[in-house]
Amino acid sequence: MKTFRFLTLLTLGLLIFGSAGYFGYELFVKPSRMEKRAKSLEAGVPAPTATPDPGLPEFQRLKALQSSGQLVPARDGWNAWIVTNKQSPLLPEALNLLGAANMALMFQSSGNPSTTSYTVVKGDSLAKIAAKHHSNAELIQRANQLPNINLQIGEQLIIPAPKISLEIDRANKTLTLLDNGSFLKAYSLLSSPRPPKTSANVTSKVIDKLATAGSKRVAFGDKSYSQSERVILLAQSPAIVGFKPAPTPPPAAVTPPSTNTPVAVNTGTNDSIASTSPQATSQSTPLPFPSGYVLASEDILEIFPLVSRNTVVVIH
Known part of the structure; x- marks a missing residue:
């Protein structure tokens, strides 16, 4: 009888403590081990690399082409590149480069169908030439880098006439x-x-x-x-x-107080007192x-x- 009671108590103890140990393992030990294992696996996996921009090689080629002064092929290349790379993060820079090439070609007689050449004849003025070619007097002066509006007979001019x-x-x-x-x-x-x-x-x-x-x-x-x-x-x-x-004005230099400057003393009255703090120069307000x-x-x-x-x- 005593043996039976002993076995019964032993069985109950094993069930109680075993269950507690099992649930403790599932609740605390197992998640901790799984977390450590996941971290170790993550440490061994290299970070994903960004997908390279497919338009980058051509972008770099066109940029070098423009830097070397070959504006016409660079302009034509930028126009084609922009059409096929509208989602590229390089698009804003490509547009800026195309704009620079276009403006440079605006004042050249070659590579620009809206630009022609003209020889100054007697009686010509920038205004007359501009009206004759549907252009602008100031634009003609700028295109030819003229120091003033005076012209010389026989002078060769570039006449831009963009629409x-x-x-x-x-x-x-x-x-x-x-x-x-x-x-x-x-x-x-x-x-x-x-x-x-x-x-x-x-x-x-x-x-x-x-x-x-x-x-x-x-x-x-x-x-x-x-x-x-x-x-x-x-x-x-x-x-x-x-x-x-x-x-932007330069920062104002701070002059250290002189040793002879009287020290401000708060007397509790409205009498004016000398201050030892340097006066700050007011900064200009942006327009x-x-x-x-x-x-x-x-x-x-x-x-x-x-x-x-x-x-x-x-x-x-």
Whole structure:
């Protein structure tokens, strides 16, 4: 009888403690071991490598081609590359390079079907030549790097005659130049009016171009023209303006207090006291952007001679 009781108690003890040990193992020991094993496996697996951009080799080749001055094959290559690599992270840089190539070719007689050569004859002026070739006097001067508007008989001129239109994207703050409907160059807007709630596009046009010095309008050919500010007025839309931020002033030097400077003592009265702390030089406040579609000053100088009255402007 005693033996039977002993065996019964032993069996119950084994069941109780065995179950507790099993559940303890499942709850605590096993998960810990599995976690350690998973970490060891992860440590042995190399990190996945990023998929290489399939357009990278051709991108690098075209970039080297453009750097060597071969602009025509570089331009044609960029146009093809952009069509087949629209999802590439290199697309913004490719567009910038294409824009640079296009603008350089704008002022060359070769490789640009919208550019012709002309020989100056008696009675010619930049304005007359521009009207004859549907071009722009300032654009002709720039293309030929003329120091002024005076011409010499027999002088050979490059005459650019692009068919320019503009596209403004208010949401993405970009202004894009198109030549006969094809991409020419894109510019970043520093500021622009808020896009409308509706997604309808607005078709506008250039109604005038202004070069001003202070409140005075400056004519092309005037000595102060090169230093003038440029504004492109649009029909029923804000103007396109340039902006040049003020130069950042150098940090002000802090002068240590003199040993003879009296120490400020708080007497509890309103009497003025001398302070030992150096006076801080106030930093210049950044100038606010003007209203309208704001470009960097160097960008509007590049665009200004390319547009004329009635140039079409599509605003998104």
